[in-house]
Amino acid sequence: MTLRLILVGLGARAQFWMRVIRDNPDCTIVGLIDPSEAARERALAQWPEAIASADLDIVGKIEADAIVLITPPGGREAQMEAACRAKLPILAEKPLADSVPLAKRYVEMAEEAGIPLMVGLNFRYLPVTQRTMSLFGTTVGKPEFSRFTYERWRDGTLARLNKYPLTMAQPMLWEQSIHHFDLMRYVYQSELVSVYAKTFNPSWSMYADDANVSALFTFANGVIVNYQGLWQSNWQEPSFTWRHECAQGVIVQNDQFGDLHYALQQDAALTSVALPEYEQWYHDAVALLEAFVAALKGEAELQCSGRDHLRSLQMVEACIISSTENRSVDIAEFGAASGPNGKVSRSNPAPQPEQA
Structure with missing residues (x-):
């Protein structure tokens, strides 16, 4: 069976x-939706057999099996309503x-419509993520605390980047940190208990709202994470370090x-960990689509x-509240979000392809 997909946002x-999608033999594109005529023409040049439209009128009118929302997080109400009305699974x-309230509404809409709703958290599917988790069980033992540092001067004016983050509220948290927070929950297999955070915007920032964040997270299993996420550092060279302190190293x-590297407590040097070949933004999306299919x-x-994604979104909003009110925030203030067990899914992602 070939899954016929409608893409919203081009x-x-x-x-x-x-x-x-072209590289997945189980999928094809039948619909292309974007208000920009230039974007539609560019997409049709790649998928001439698809039907293109400036709005959502083709959802429910053409035969399709699922819909992919490649759109900004704000203003998705009509897109979600159209997908749910047509009973189309959503990626x-x-x-x-x-x-969080709007995301919760979307989750409930999909559940009431009886359709799957998957969020594109592709960082879970990175080979380095999977290998890190395996090292906990086989080599260095249980993690207890960590330092997560992401430093970047993100030029939001570049043509290859979407422009809406330049004017959105808390762009770092909503657009980038959400990946990091989801990774923390996934890798440590635990939910957040509390956070103390500060968001800020340096004088040289090109973003209208806070593009930097520092936070201290405490998880239910005791893991503590010291986090710094910057979209507006003041050096064009990016930097990334995630160091896990574990029982044996x-x-x-x-x-x-x-x-990726590891060291046991008495080792004189780090040991490099072999990883499969990986093309940035491609192989993780390949695995994500395979899991959806x-x-x-x-x-x-x-x-x-x-529903699982609501827990990661709660971490974002908890950071915003903590920074705004200058206090530690307990996640319990948000109430239940992810269902009866309130746990991160322990299902392993789809196997990485040989050249992932």
Whole structure:
């Protein structure tokens, strides 16, 4: 069975998705939606057999099996309503929404419609993420605390980047940190208990609202994470370090997409960890799409569900409240979000391809 997909939003990120979908023999694109005529023409040049439209009128009118939302988190109400009305399973770019209440509404809409809702948290599918988790069990033992540092001067004016983050509220948290927070929950297999955070915007920032954040997280299993996420550092060279302090040693990741090492407590030097070849933004999306397809075919449990995603969004809002009110925030203030067990899904992502 070939899954017929409708793509909503044909901007920069859609270029990756069109390639990933073309490379998946189980998928094809039948619909292309974007208000920009230039974006539609660019997409039709790659998918001439698809039907293109400036609005959502084709949803429910053309035969399709699922919809992919490659759109900003704000203003998705009509898109979600159209997908639910047409009973089309949804794969949505993260974050699902720009507030927890709105995201919760979307999750409930999908559940009431009886359709799967998956969020594109592709960082879970990175080979370095999977290898890190395996090292906890086989080599360095249980993690107890960590330092997560992401430093970047993100030029939001570049043509290859979407422009809406330049004017949105808390762009670092909603657009970038959401990935990091979801990774923390996933890798440590635990939920947040409390956070103390400060968001800020340096004088040289090109962003209208806070593009930097510092936070101290405490998880239910005792893991403490010292986090710094910057979209407006003042050096064009990016930097990334995620160092896990574990019962028998450390794991050090020096690149967002790889460069993994470990050391036992008495080791004189770090040991490099071999990882499969990986093309940035491509192979993780390949695995994400494979997981979505497998769930729709009934071959696997749905991963990165909308309801699970609410827990990561709560971390974002907790940071905002903590910074605004200058206090520690307990996640319990938000109430239940992810269902009866309130746990991160322990399902492993789809196996990485040989050249992932």
